[in-house]
Amino acid sequence: MARKYFGTDGIRGATNQGAMTAAMAMKVGMAAGSHFLRGHHKHRVVIGKDTRLSGYMLESALVAGFTAVGMDVVMTGPLPTPAIAMLTQTMRADLGVMISASHNPFADNGIKLFGPDGYKLSDADEEAIEALIDGDVPLVPSAQIGRARRIDDAAGRYIHFAKATFPSDLRLDGMKVVIDCANGAGYKVAPDALWELGAEVIAIGVTPNGTNINDRVGSTAPETLSETVVASGADIGIALDGDADRLIVVDEKGRVIDGDQLMATIAAGWARRGRLAGGGLVATVMSNLGLERHLAAQGLGLIRTKVGDRHVLEAMRARGYNVGGEQSGHIIMADYATTGDGLIAALQVLAEVKRAGAPASEVLHRFDPLPQLLKNVRFAGGRPLEADSVRAVIAAAEAELTGRGRLVIRPSGTEPVIRVMAEGDDAAQVERLVDSICDAVRAAA
Incomplete structure (x- = not known):
């Protein structure tokens, strides 16, 4: 099923645009919170972030969303993503959230979600949350609104x-x-x-x-x-x-x-x-x-x-x-x-x-890596990897590399780009084969 908001690692994008606005973050909090309201115990979510300027904005919006559906919120301040996964488990939380765009520049940000077991969410959970983002999430009565607090010892833990x-x-x-x-x-x-x-x-x-x-x-x-x-x-x-x-x-x-x-x-x-x-x-x-x-x-x-x-x-x-x-x-x-x-x-x-x-x-130098080359080919549309001419060139390259290397060709999941990677014992051969495949993809695009 195609995703509207979730990518390979949560929701990510340029802040104050698309899916990374405060309004959307509040919707994500409401949707994810509502989805994980399971059982009659008092529900809790742990929220951490990295050091991006936009983290404050998104944190506040997420807190509003979670508390509106009845979840208590624990905020840790800047902490590594794995720390939030760990705290989600040890604090017996129902959900963990990390506000981060990982290695991206500061203008980007993202929302990563962890289940109560500390693992990233399943496809089924992400699909259910997406449906709730675009739907109507019931809000709790005023007496059941969640509370929010910061904890000072998260880093020490x-x-x-x-x-x-x-x-x-x-x-x-x-x-x-x-x-x-x-x-x-x-x-x-x-x-x-x-x-x-x-x-x-x-x-x-x-x-x-x-x-x-x-x-x-x-x-x-x-x-x-x-x-x-x-x-x-x-x-x-x-x-x-x-x-x-x-x-x-x-x-x-x-x-x-x-x-x-x-x-x-x-x-x-x-x-x-x-x-x-x-x-x-x-x-x-x-x-x-x-x-x-x-x-x-x-x-x-x-x-x-x-x-x-x-x-x-x-x-x-x-x-x-x-x-x-x-x-x-x-x-x-x-x-x-x-x-x-x-x-x-x-x-x-x-x-x-x-x-x-x-x-x-x-x-730490355990082995000598084989020559490896990765090139990206941008295309305007269509499915160039399905063209007979491209398939023929790829088959010929695979045959030539048999026993001496390998080929990995895949479309990008986020942009119209074909990634062509080859590696083998002969660097010149690797470069020649990558270039031949890239040329075939461009001609077919």
Whole structure:
């Protein structure tokens, strides 16, 4: 069923436009609140946000919507997305809400919803809420309007939770860590957690002003982190994104280490200690073939899903895996969290480096990635991937790559773009095949 408001990760868009107005946020609060009014207990929703200027506006509108249908509201202030998922569970809330557009610039914002189990909502729940947004939601009598309050210890609760995932026999004493919080949701909790575990912490991206979130800092812009690590002689650098649900790492030489390498590191360590469930990892079709070959050499498997951490988590739950994620740095460890958590993943990476007693550049470089190339082809309309001419070129490319690489071609879910990705042992061959497919798509569009 086509969605009107919900995308792959909640509702997102430019603020004060379309689905990201205060009026729409109030409707979302009323609709989601009404949908989760189940049973006769006093219902509760936890609302967190990142540091965007528009977060105040959307928070107030959501509070109005939820209280109007009889839900009590607990506001946490700026906290990572995984912290809201955790608090939704531990506070026995009926619903959790995170106001964030993740790694997008400050002018965007979004609304992510979690069910009472701390997991993102099912398709059925999202479809039911969409129907209520466009319908008439009954309001409660005045005596039943919900109450709203802020809690002051939410950050401390999350720090305690995150630290509890770090091995009890280890400390970070003697390790100099640069942490880049993207001027986002993790700007307080991440440096504090690392310091409490004994690290010498150099924090950047920790001065949010409402408009500088993800602005030349964070996991999508690691250049400043790399420069700071090298200049300060740090052992490692960690970059979170705007809502702190993913990370990228920089080694002591300033080299960026992506999610594939980090997942391989965590999986290897957990496998050695008998902790890895499912016999491998779950990752998306975008993870490098080098990761798959590396795991196979260790007797571990790789399950691939469609792009999106939601699909990764669904496969993990269905198949009994406890580690999975994306090349972009969303890493899910089901033993600890119901969604990707950049800080907890970082702590696991730091634990592996600490145990090895070797530089991060040696510990975290697990395999040489195969040459990989991704190009986007914009088209005006129609379905170019269904054209016989395009199918013929794709079939020829797949045949040429058999045993030496792979091809991933998919339409974007948000814009008229075809994404063409190939990887293989021969970089020149990869580029030639990608270009040939892109040319065929353009000719058919």
